[in-house]
Each structure stands twice: as C-alpha cells, then as structure tokens.
Amino acid sequence: MKNEDIRLRLAERIRQLRAKHTLTQEKLAQKAGLSLYYIQILESRIPKKNATIITLEKLAKAFEMELWKFLRW
Numbered sequence: 001m002k003n004e005d006i007r008l009r010l011a012e013r014i015r016q017l018r019a020k021h022t023l024t025q026e027k028l029a030q031k032a033g034l035s036l037y038y039i040q041i042l043e044s045r046i047p048k049k050n051a052t053i054i055t056l057e058k059l060a061k062a063f064e065m066e067l068w069k070f071l072r073w
Contacts, residue, residue, distance in 0.1 A: 010051060011043050017063050017070075018043075032062035066069055 018028055025043065029036045034055065041049050051059075060070035 006023065008045070011045065013070070013073060014039075014043050014059065021063060023062075028059075028062055032058040034058060 014028075018025070018031050023031070025039045026036050028034075029039045030037075032055075038049075039054075042051055042055075056070065058066040063070060
C-alpha cells in the first residue's frame with residue numbers, strides 16, 4: 001500500500017469518527033490538543049503531511065478509543 005493510500009484512509013477514518021461523535025473539526029482539535037489547521041490537513045483529500053504516532057494517539061484518545069481500534073479500518 002502506498003503512503004498516499006494510507007493517508008487517504010486515515011483522512012476518511014477521521015471524518016467518519018468525527019461524524020459519529022458529532023464533533024466539528026474545531027472541537028476535535030481542542031479535544032486532541034491539536035490545531036484546527038492540522039486537523040484540516042489530516043482530513044484533506046490531498047494529504048500533505050504524515051501523522052506521527054503521538055498525533056494518532058491524541059486522536060484516538062479524543063475519540064475515547066484505544067489506538068489499535070482507531071487504526072482499525
């Protein structure tokens with residue numbers, strides 16, 4: 001799997017979970033301790049950055065789930 005494919009899958013996963021938890025990008029950014037701009041980049045259909053494992057952990061916690069469940073496509 002290409003890096004771009006993984007980033008696109010991550011972007012879709014974040015959008016799906018945000019919708020499920022009825023969170024705006026701004027609210028997710030606050031809960032995860034990340035900037036709104038960074039959330040927007042991660043959700044972009046043309047991803048420009050790779051998320052670090054620390055960022056993924058912050059997102060998982062914001063969605064109140066373990067990291068392995070967050071990464072389960």
